[in-house]
Structures are given as structure tokens and as C-alpha cells.
Amino acid sequence: MSIPAAYLAVVLIWSTTPLAIQWSGLGVGYSFALMARMVIGVALAALLIAVWRVALPFNRRARLSYLASGLGMSGAMLCTYWAVQRIPSGLVSVLFGLSPLATSLLAALWLGEQALTPRKITGIALGLLGLLVIFGGQDVSGGAQVTAGVVAVLLAVLCTSVSLVWMKRIGDDSPPLATTLGTLLVALPVFIAAWWLHGGEPPQSLPLRAEAAILYLGVFGSVLGFALYFYILKHVAAAQAALITLVTPVLALLLGIWLNGEHPSPRVWLGASCIVLGLALHQGVAGLRRGSQRQG
Numbered sequence: 001m002s003i004p005a006a007y008l009a010v011v012l013i014w015s016t017t018p019l020a021i022q023w024s025g026l027g028v029g030y031s032f033a034l035m036a037r038m039v040i041g042v043a044l045a046a047l048l049i050a051v052w053r054v055a056l057p058f059n060r061r062a063r064l065s066y067l068a069s070g071l072g073m074s075g076a077m078l079c080t081y082w083a084v085q086r087i088p089s090g091l092v093s094v095l096f097g098l099s100p101l102a103t104s105l106l107a108a109l110w111l112g113e114q115a116l117t118p119r120k121i122t123g124i125a126l127g128l129l130g131l132l133v134i135f136g137g138q139d140v141s142g143g144a145q146v147t148a149g150v151v152a153v154l155l156a157v158l159c160t161s162v163s164l165v166w167m168k169r170i171g172d173d174s175p176p177l178a179t180t181l182g183t184l185l186v187a188l189p190v191f192i193a194a195w196w197l198h199g200g201e202p203p204q205s206l207p208l209r210a211e212a213a214i215l216y217l218g219v220f221g222s223v224l225g226f227a228l229y230f231y232i233l234k235h236v237a238a239a240q241a242a243l244i245t246l247v248t249p250v251l252a253l254l255l256g257i258w259l260n261g262e263h264p265s266p267r268v269w270l271g272a273s274c275i276v277l278g279l280a281l282h283q284g285v286a287g288l289r290r291g292s293q294r295q296g
Contacts, residue, residue, distance in 0.1 A: 003231075003232060003235055003236070006228045006231050006232050007232055007244065009224070009225075009228050010225055010228050010229050010232060010244055011244055011247050011248055011251065012251070013220050013221060013224065013225040013228075014225065014244060014248045015093070015247075015248045015251035015252045015255060016216075016252075016255060017217065017221050017225075018080075018084065018089035018090065018092045018093045018252055019089045019252065019255055019256070019259065020213045020216055020217050020221065021033075021080065021081060021084050021089065021092075021213075021217065022084045022089045023209050023210060023212075023213035024037065024210050024213035024214045024217055025081070025084070025085065025210065026207050026209055026210045026213075027203065027205070027206070027207045027210055028203040028206060028207070028210050029198065029199075029203070030081040030082060030084070030085055031081070031191075031194050031195040031197075031198035031199075032195055032198075032202065032203060033081065033210065033213075033214055034077060034078070034081045034191050034194070034195070035188075035191045035192055035194070035195040036214050036218070037214050037217045037218045037221070037222055038184060038187060038188045038191050038218070038222060039188070039218070040214070040215065040218025040219065040222070041180075041184050041218045041219075041221075041222030041223050042181070042184045042185060042188055044218065044219060044222075044223045045177065045180050045181040045184055045222075045223050045227075046181060048177055048223070049177060049178065049181055052177070054175050054177050054178055055174075055175065055178060056174075056178045056181065056182070057172075057174045057178060061170055061171070061172045061173075062172050062174045062178075062179075062182065063182075064170045064172070065167055065170050065172035065174065065179060065182070066179065066182030066183055066185070066186050067186055068163055068166040068167050068170060069163055069167055069179065069182070069183040069186070069230075070182070070183045070184070070185070070186020070187045070190075071159075071163065071186065071187075072159050072160055072162060072163020072164070072166070073163070073183055073184075073186075073187045074159075074186075074187045074190040074191070075155070075156065075159035076156040076157075076159040076160045076163070077156075077187070077191070078190070078191075078194060079152040079153065079155045079156035079159065080092060080152070080153060080156045082149075082152050083148075083149040083150075083152035083153045083156070084149075085149075086145045086146060086148060086149030086152075087146055087149035087150060087153070088256075089252065089256070090249075090252050090253050090256045091150075091153075092153055093248055093249045093252035093253070094131055094249040094252075094253075095131075095150065095153040095154060095157065096153065096156070096157055096160075096248070096249070097127065097131045097248070097249045097275065098128065098131060098154070098157050099157045099160055099161050100124055100127065100243050101124050101128055102157060102158060102161040103161040103164055103165060103241075104120070104124060106161055106162065106165040107165050107168070107237065110165050110166075110169060111165060111168055111169055113237055119281060120281075122278075122281055123278045123281030124278065125278070126274050126275075126277055126278035126281060127274065127275050127278030128278075129271075129274050129278075130270075130271040130272065130273070130274025130275035130277075130278060131249065131271065131275065132271070133267055133270050133271035133274060164233065164241065167233060168233065168237075173234070176227045176228070176229075176230040176231040176234070177223075177227050179226075179227075179230045180222075180223060180226045180227045180230060183226065184222060184223075184226075229241070229244075232244075247275070249272075249275065250272040250275060253272070
């Protein structure tokens with residue numbers, strides 16, 4: 001698969017993830033929904049590994065990569081699933097758009113990447129301005145619950161950014177599907193423990209929407225999405241990979257209009273324009289095109 005095609009697929013999957021997370025917990029609780037999603041993900045990834053006879057490396061570098069990704073996923077997912085019960089799914093996606101800034105700073109300090117050139121700083125700043133404009137158009141007057149949800153998502157952003165840069169530093173060259181399975185195997189015990197601590201009782205009934213959302217997240221969100229994400233991560237800079245989260249808030253908000261009957265204000269559209277312009281200034285599209293040519 002070409003890098004642009006993989007990039008687009010990840011953008012589409014991640015754009016639908018916040019709403020799917022919200023739906024998956026309907027009537028079953030967020031801890032069960034998360035645990036069930038990961039069980040499906042592990043089973044599917046293991047099946048694909050066996051059918052396609054993909055090697056599952058277990059050398060030191062591979063183990064460190066699984067650990068870095070698994071711990072990052074555990075923290076980010078737990079925070080996100082907890083937060084989505086308190087704030088709108090669209091706001092979750094918007095806040096996740098802050099990760100390119102954190103990733104760029106970490107990549108510059110930890111990897112020595114040229115992620116903070118004036119043009120890139122301007123692009124990130126403009127994207128951040130767009131996110132702030134969108135955030136200003138949201139109803140965040142829900143008091144302590146909303147504040148706690150926002151803080152949880154910001155912690156998830158930090159977990160994601162640290163994990164991404166850590167993996168780039170490790171430099172593991174395992175197949176993306178192998179990295180996906182290794183990540184899920186590290187994270188799954190954490191999610192099982194969280195479900196057990198949350199009561200550990202399976203739901204008596206599973207609403208159709210929740211069932212479909214859990215299945216979608218298990219197949220696409222946990223396996224296909226992460227396999228493509230790791231494929232991208234191997235071929236582009238860490239800060240550039242994180243630019244996916246600048247695009248997904250806009251698409252997530254559009255999905256809210258279509259599926260949830262939401263009506264974004266003009267401020268949202270202004271913020272979306274800032275995000276797109278910031279993405280262009282950061283040269284994300286140009287970088288992907290060069291990467292595609294190298295792969296061809």
C-alpha cells in the first residue's frame with residue numbers, strides 16, 4: 001500500500017473512532033466496551049498473523065517497541081474512554097488535535113528531528129489556533145465533569161505523543177501487523193484489570209448500536225487502523241505522523257452533523273480552515289508525496 005493511501009485510511013478510521021467509542025459504551029459501560037474491543041482485536045490480529053504467516057519478532061528491539069506502544073495505548077485508551085462519558089465525542093477529537101505540538105516538541109528534544117523550523121512552527125501554531133477557535137465554540141460550561149474530561153483527554157494526548165516518539169527512537173523494523181499484535185498483547189491485561197476493578201460483570205444485554213461499535217473498533221480501530229499507523233510511522237517523521245490528528249477533528253465534526261444531528265457554529269468552520277492551512281504550511285502533503293515516490 002502506498003503511504004498516501006495508508007494515511008487516508010488512518011484518517012478515516014480515526015475520524016470515526018470518537019463517536020464509535022461513545023456508542024460502544026451505551027448500556028454496557030466503558031470498561032467492558034474497551035476490554036471487549038481489545039479481545040476482538042487480539043483474536044483478529046493473531047488470526048491474520050497465522051493465515052498470512054507473518055513473523056512475530058521477539059528480539060530486544062521488538063519487545064521494547066511492543067512495550068512502548070502498548071503502554072501508550074493503555075494510558076490513552078483508558079483516559080479517552082473515561083472522558084467520552086463526560087464530554088462530546090467531537091470535542092475529544094478536537095483536543096486530540098493538540099498532539100502534533102506535543103509530538104514535535106518531544107521529537108525535537110528526544111530524536112533531534114528538524115521539527116521546529118520556523119515554517120513548521122507557524123503551521124503548528126496555526127493549526128493550534130484553529131483548534132482553539134473550535135474549542136471556543138464548544139459548550140464547556142458543564143463544570144467539574146467537563147473539566148475532568150478535558151484533563152483526561154489531554155493526558156491521553158501526552159501518552160500518545162510520548163509513545164509515538166519512543167517508538168521512533170527504538171527504531172524497530174518489525175512488520176506492522178506484528179507490532180499491532182504485540183501492542184495489543186501488552187495492553188490487553190491492563191484493560192482486563194480495569195474492567196475487573198470496575199465491577200467485572202458482563203452486561204446482561206448488548207444493545208445493537210453498542211455491539212456494532214465494539215465490533216467496528218475491534219476490527220478497524222484496533223487492528224487495521226494501528227497496522228496502517230505503524231506502517232506510516234516507519235516511513236515518515238514522528239511529528240508528520242501526528243499530523244493525522246489535525247485532520248481528524250474536522251471530519252469528526254462533519255460526522256457529528258450527519259450522524260448525530262449536530263450543528264457546528266461558524267467558529268467551527270473558521271477553526272477548520274485554520275487547521276487545513278496549518279497542515280499545508282507544515283508540508284505534510286508534500287512529505288507524504290516524497291515518501292510515496294521513495295517507496296515506488
